[in-house]
Each structure stands twice: as C-alpha cells, then as structure tokens.
Amino acid sequence: MSPTGSFLRLVDRSPGLLIAIEALPSFEIDTVRAFHAASPKIRMDVPGEVLQALSNAGLATAASAFDAVVYEPNKTCEAFLALELDVRSKD
Numbered sequence: 001m002s003p004t005g006s007f008l009r010l011v012d013r014s015p016g017l018l019i020a021i022e023a024l025p026s027f028e029i030d031t032v033r034a035f036h037a038a039s040p041k042i043r044m045d046v047p048g049e050v051l052q053a054l055s056n057a058g059l060a061t062a063a064s065a066f067d068a069v070v071y072e073p074n075k076t077c078e079a080f081l082a083l084e085l086d087v088r089s090k091d
Helices: 003-013 017-023 026-037 048-056 075-082
Strands: 060-065 068-073
Touching: 017 075, 026 048, 026 068, 026 075, 048 060, 048 068
Parallel strands: none
Antiparallel strands: 060 068
C-alpha cells in the first residue's frame, strides 16, 4: 500500500489525528513515544508543560484519581506513533 493510503487509513481510524499533527509543537514530537512507553509512575514525573502540550493536541487523556491528575496515552496517540514522525530517516 502506498504511504498516502496508509496515512488515510490512519486518519479514518482516528479522526483526531490531523488535529494532533497540527496542534503538537514540533519540539515535542520526540516526547510522544517516551510518554506512550512510560509506566504510569514515570508519567507522574513528566513536566507539566509536556503533559499540557500532549493533552492540548489530543494525544493524552487526563483522569483524576486519588487527589492527582493522571495522563494516559489514548488511541490518537497510538495512531500518531504509527506515523513515525519521530523516527529519523537513515538516508
């Protein structure tokens, strides 16, 4: 399948993906994969500015638990990672 076809399939599965691509600051692209892979305990140490950027872009969902706000990656985050925007080309 062509790269365009793969992209369109991702957009169909995750309507918020285009908004996430536009809204996430370019300097935060490399933080998305680390955030997704981190344990909930490690995510508690992520700087607030990063969490806010991910949340504003629709890549993280906030939930309140035990007097704390916990941010979790969502389906849009998974679709964003599938684009591999953070992977450097070997060319």
